[in-house]
Amino acid sequence: MKYITTIDGKEFSVEIIDDRHVSIDGKIVEVDFESVRAQPVFSLIVDGKSYEAYVYEGEEDLEVLVKGRLYHSKVEDERERRLRAASGVDVADSGIFHLKAPMPGLIVSISVEEGQEVKKGDVLLILESMKMQNELKSPRDGVIGRIQVTDGDSVEQRQKLLSVE
């Protein structure tokens, strides 16, 4: 089975040949892969070198922790890859950005108005949580669409706050 695996933006072509062999970018390596029972822990021995990894679902990807460093990964098989290519551009860059609460908290103040133009990095609103005031910023340039909260509102995690169009 062939996969295209992206690690922090860099693509690798990985083929699983059999239980013991994997090829990565055309190079065949011998692997011994075990998963530790009841834990998100995996042990990989590759060419005699031992690696312990924690693997868990992130918000949008699979997160792999190896030797104290976190890698964001995305694994697609060839069919998924073709489907995605056929569907055209990634929506993330062109569509509407919905600002969602990263954690439950209290809206302290909203720094923008509907219809206002914003630049990437502009503060959109301030959310108080865990006794700290946190500035939520715009990830890109755009115009503020609908604002769905007001000052003093309590919000749940992932609740939609406003949109940037």
Added chain:
Amino acid sequence: MFNKVLIANRGEIAVRILRACRELGIQTVAVYSEVDRQAMHVRYATEAYLLGPAPSNESYLKGEKIIEIALKSGAGAIHPGYGFLAERADFAQAVEDAGLEFIGPKPYAIGSMGDKAIARETMMKAGVPVVPGTGGTDNLSDEELLELAPGVGFPLLIKATAGGGGKGMREVKNIEEMPTLLQSARREANASFGNDNIYLEKMILGARHVEIQILADKFGNVIHLNERECSLQRRHQKLLEEAPSAFVDDDLRQRMGDVAVKAAEAVDYESAGTIECLVDADKNFYFLEMNTRLQVEHPVTELVMGVDIVKEQIRIARGRKLSFAQEDIKINGAAIECRINAEDPHNSFMPSTGLISHAVIPTGPGIRVDTGVYAGSEITPYYDSMISKLIVWGETRAQAILRMRRALEEYKVVGVRTNIPFHQAMMDSHPFMGGQFHTRFVEEEFSMEHIAEGKETFPEVAAIIATLVQHEETERAAHVVRRNARDTSNWKWLSRWERLSK
């Protein structure tokens, strides 16, 4: 003398105090809010009572209810920990009035140190050097402060007299921007402390934050346990502490220790307390404030001085003399504490809430972890974001850094983001290793990304692991579908096959 202690706190510090009580054979009473029903401190205590809903002002700040519970349960003393009610003179007074022992200083000492302006006056009278500034006991107006500002010198800090934790604090670079900053400082001070009195203090550039731990008993014996280095801060919140400080030499240590003892004596201090100072590049030091309670970072002192500060507090409250004299206090090795917070260092330290689904705590030689969370516990938005303290001891500072590096790599928390990567980067930072830093270092000079450059990475290994995990998952899913497709059990298939072959 009491034999049962109520702990008016939660989280790691409640567990820390419970442990000291257990070792002393003292019974314990925990109090908790609705969201903390399953918390470690509740399960660990001999008795536990509900305070109320999650928000602090409906639970851990309800002093009257806590005293009521203490009386009902027969506890003879209350330990406030840090935060919540720890520095409320009125609470300490109410505890005393109820005939209970408050494990901490007398209400008078809390009160006179709690108001920063009064504390400055008291220290100046006792001959303790303070940061040059206006002093704020006389409630100066904005106009008066603007007039006094050039005399103090820019840059300066506006501070709230009732302040703490950086609230109501503003940096002022010049007189032009001062009027607006005065107003916002007053507003924030009023919102946080219900008191908008402010004062000015000269900003000492390139300074370090060094504090002296002191212990005092009811018989007037006061000793100091040397210094802690707490310069690594972000938004006035400490992130990492060490003992001893790489910057403090024997002479400075002696001078600061003497002054700290003098400061404590000036307010008839008893129990554990901390004198916080700023030290400039020329090794001049200035009194900042006194914390009249147990500090978050007390463990680094415990490890290098060999003193159990919490047990000493309890002994003092029970009317015993200090177990140590000043000459018994010797520095042994070095200790570092990293505060592990539920916040994402890759995303401007945004707090992270959620369920800790899995946690591996580092162990082995020279390691101590003080925590109140566990796999299965939930990080809620109601309380602060610190989930544990990782403390290591080493023969030398260099050994301690190497050990901390090892421990941080072993520490795994799944489910919420933590600042462990920040601490890992700090352990690799050359200025940190060389002991060359000041209170603005984290905000102005330190960059995690910069340190990550040039470090060995394993993207190929990560790619192989991610692919294998995904592959196994796909296979398993496919297998489940296939098994369902054949609706009859394998035993039935076997018997059919046997019948056919008869």
